[in-house]
Amino acid sequence: MNKKWFIKPKYTITSKIKYSDEKNADVKSDSQWIKCPLCSAIIYNEDLKNNQMVCDSCAYHFRIDSRERISSLVDEGSFNEFNEELSSGDPLEFTDASGTYIDKVINAKKKTSRNEAIITAVAKINNRDVVLAVMDFSFLGGSMGSVVGEKIYQSVLHAIEIKAPLIIISASGGARMHEGILSLMQMAKTSAALTLLSDAKLPFISILTNPTTGGVTASFAMLGDVIISEPKALIGFAGPRVIEQTIKTKLPEGFQRAEFLKQHGFVDIICDRREMKSLLDTLFDFFMEEERAL
Numbered sequence: 001m002n003k004k005w006f007i008k009p010k011y012t013i014t015s016k017i018k019y020s021d022e023k024n025a026d027v028k029s030d031s032q033w034i035k036c037p038l039c040s041a042i043i044y045n046e047d048l049k050n051n052q053m054v055c056d057s058c059a060y061h062f063r064i065d066s067r068e069r070i071s072s073l074v075d076e077g078s079f080n081e082f083n084e085e086l087s088s089g090d091p092l093e094f095t096d097a098s099g100t101y102i103d104k105v106i107n108a109k110k111k112t113s114r115n116e117a118i119i120t121a122v123a124k125i126n127n128r129d130v131v132l133a134v135m136d137f138s139f140l141g142g143s144m145g146s147v148v149g150e151k152i153y154q155s156v157l158h159a160i161e162i163k164a165p166l167i168i169i170s171a172s173g174g175a176r177m178h179e180g181i182l183s184l185m186q187m188a189k190t191s192a193a194l195t196l197l198s199d200a201k202l203p204f205i206s207i208l209t210n211p212t213t214g215g216v217t218a219s220f221a222m223l224g225d226v227i228i229s230e231p232k233a234l235i236g237f238a239g240p241r242v243i244e245q246t247i248k249t250k251l252p253e254g255f256q257r258a259e260f261l262k263q264h265g266f267v268d269i270i271c272d273r274r275e276m277k278s279l280l281d282t283l284f285d286f287f288m289e290e291e292r293a294l
């Protein structure tokens, strides 16, 4: 056996991933002005909101919550949420130094005014029925526990029932560790559910936003018939800092960003948030025409 494999190398990491200036980027400012973390432009908050939270100078996409995203995509008044009442239990009675899981869930509910890290709904996009599942990073980092998995599963069943395309918009730090193996099981559950949609010959459009990582990337988010990403979104399994520390190698510029993934075949389309509705319409024209032709 080559014992060198197990010797820890002496060199240390010297590189730092760029884009690190983003760390404060998604903090919403109470002031009327906000600084773009990418180009440093000073933007009037109201202008930013009117531009779907995209910087007009450099097209940096600020993080938005699930409700803002839904209102930017669906026809006015067409949104009907289902399974809104589903909420996490605490199967493992998990607690750590920062407190109990159940307290974290209660705080997240208060902070976001919603019950879980995903909203599922039936809605219309340009007058066409769709089933929509939108994750919310502000609820425990958009982590996937049993409820997120179940709501995605139910969304698939609903899409099949009404013969509509399914859109899942991901924003997630990965599986919810507080639910242990039960959260990891959701990766298999959601992936298996999507095969039902495939059997029903209905399209699944996966939209990745900043960040989409961990167990969500390793399951349903990368199983779209078409995988779309917002520009410069961080998409990966382990984060770049963890990989650098593990393999002791400097990662290339832009590693795990949407553009890098598209270049390497993991993402099909990079789409500006302001063009997303029109792109979805084009895709549905194509897929649903195919469906009618079969």
Ligand SMILES: [Zn+2]
Binding pocket: 036, 037, 038, 039, 040, 041, 055, 056, 057, 058, 059, 060
């Ligand atoms: Zn900018």
